[in-house]
Amino acid sequence: MDTYNFEDNSFSFKRYPETTNRSLRAWSAADEYLIKKLFEDDPDTGNVHIGIYNDRFGFLSCLLKKFEPTVVTERKSQQRSVIQNLEANRIDLKLIKFMDPLECPVQNFDRVLLNIPKSMDLFELYLHQIHSNLTDNGTVLCGFMTKYFTPQMLNIAETYFENVEQSLALKKSRVLVLKGKKESVNRSLVHRLNYDFGRKTQSVVQQNYGVFSADHIDYATQFLIDNLQVKESENKVLDLACGNGVIAMAVQLQKPEAEIYLTDDSFLAIESAKLNIDGPGVHYFWNDRLDDIPKDSLDLVVTNPPFHFGFETNIEVTIRLFNEAADKLKKTGRFVCVANQHLNYKTHLEKIFKVSVLAQNDKFIVYECGFEGSGP
Numbered sequence: 602m603d604t605y606n607f608e609d610n611s612f613s614f615k616r617y618p619e620t621t622n623r624s625l626r627a628w629s630a631a632d633e634y635l636i637k638k639l640f641e642d643d644p645d646t647g648n649v650h651i652g653i654y655n656d657r658f659g660f661l662s663c664l665l666k667k668f669e670p671t672v673v674t675e676r677k678s679q680q681r682s683v684i685q686n687l688e689a690n691r692i693d694l695k696l697i698k699f700m701d702p703l704e705c706p707v708q709n710f711d712r713v714l715l716n717i718p719k720s721m722d723l724f725e726l727y728l729h730q731i732h733s734n735l736t737d738n739g740t741v742l743c744g745f746m747t748k749y750f751t752p753q754m755l756n757i758a759e760t761y762f763e764n765v766e767q768s769l770a771l772k773k774s775r776v777l778v779l780k781g782k783k784e785s786v787n788r789s790l791v792h793r794l795n796y797d798f799g800r801k802t803q804s805v806v807q808q809n810y811g812v813f814s815a816d817h818i819d820y821a822t823q824f825l826i827d828n829l830q831v832k833e834s835e836n837k838v839l840d841l842a843c844g845n846g847v848i849a850m851a852v853q854l855q856k857p858e859a860e861i862y863l864t865d866d867s868f869l870a871i872e873s874a875k876l877n878i879d880g881p882g883v884h885y886f887w888n889d890r891l892d893d894i895p896k897d898s899l900d901l902v903v904t905n906p907p908f909h910f911g912f913e914t915n916i917e918v919t920i921r922l923f924n925e926a927a928d929k930l931k932k933t934g935r936f937v938c939v940a941n942q943h944l945n946y947k948t949h950l951e952k953i954f955k956v957s958v959l960a961q962n963d964k965f966i967v968y969e970c971g972f973e974g975s976g977p
């Protein structure tokens with residue numbers, strides 16, 4: 602738990618998901634700079650409507666509670682984190698309105714505070730939504746750590762705003778100040794990827810900007826799909842961390858009658874999967890945990906699991922997902938997982954499953970896992 606003093610109040614913050622890495626805090630210098638800039642440029646902020654984007658753990662939402670801000674969350678884990686810290690600081694949840702990044706009501710934001718994400722596609726998707734929700738005199742403050750600067754940030758900002766100014770650096774962070782909305786910006790923020798599932802099945806896989814692997818189906822995923830054979834007895838299948846849902850599509854092509862579950866922490870991923878796979882037996886869950894799925898219910902879990910979280914790499918979440926998947930599998934169930942060769946998942950998987958290698962090449966490895974006394 603870290604504490605932060607602001608306007609004579611002491612706030613405490615905890616990260617969700619928790620991490621054993623003690624050097625990681627629940628806010629950055631860019632968050633502090635955003636707050637400073639908001640009050641510096643406009644000391645008499647008064648009764649403005651504030652939109653907050655990409656507030657990873659709830660620092661901005663808590664400090665700006667008196668404005669009753671609208672908080673846009675893309676990740677379920679982020680929403681949980683913001684709520685956890687609002688509650689820990691005894692802030693009434695009714696003060697905050699949560700919104701998703703595809704929602705289109707006119708919010709009339711006067712000010713927006715945005716933490717620039719790692720994905721420039723996601724930055725653009727956020728600016729696209731902000732552009733249609735900002736008042737004509739509104740200002741957007743975009744914070745980032747200087748080491749993550751890329752000129753694309755400016756190019757994207759200039760697509761949507763006439764005036765784009767960059768602040769001086771403060772504690773290795775900067776703020777872009779965007780003003781003057783350009784006329785309407787009409788762009789489709791959906792990528793269309795051609796993919797050959799084999800057996801003469803060409804498909805177009807669609808995905809919203811900001812979803813994993815924007816210009817091709819990920820090569821590890823392709824390797825997994827090439828080596829995946831759904832068994833006759835496997836009727837309930839989970840695509841864990843589904844992204845655009847391409848693995849679930851491959852399962853459905855092999856077994857159209859299968860009951861297929863898709864989960865992802867990313868709202869945009871789940872909305873993308875809905876564009877690609879459908880049917881009476883298909884169920885989508887926007888969740889960073891598997892608590893929507895009953896224990897001992899699945900025949901097969903297939904996954905290309907996450908290990909990058911924005912600018913951070915973290916295997917703790919990956920291992921938690923392995924354990925949760927094991928809990929949801931039947932005792933006869935199978936867990937199939939692809940990984941880069943350099944990630945040593947075997948050690949972690951062996952603590953849960955009996956593990957064998959289904960396929961490997963110089964870059965990727967597909968593990969096939971089951972429980973003692975059954976499985977592979």
Ligand SMILES: C[S@@+](CC[C@H](N)C(=O)[O-])C[C@H]1O[C@@H](n2cnc3c(N)ncnc32)[C@H](O)[C@@H]1O
Pocket residue numbers: 678813814819822841842843844845846847848864865866867870888889890904905906907908918922
């Ligand atoms: C390596 S990508 C794979 C995406 C997709 N299956 C594919 O192959 O293209 C990992 C995915 O994990 C998702 N993710 C991250 N944390 C998660 C969590 N706790 N639960 C479920 N999905 C998560 C990310 O949003 C991302 O879509």
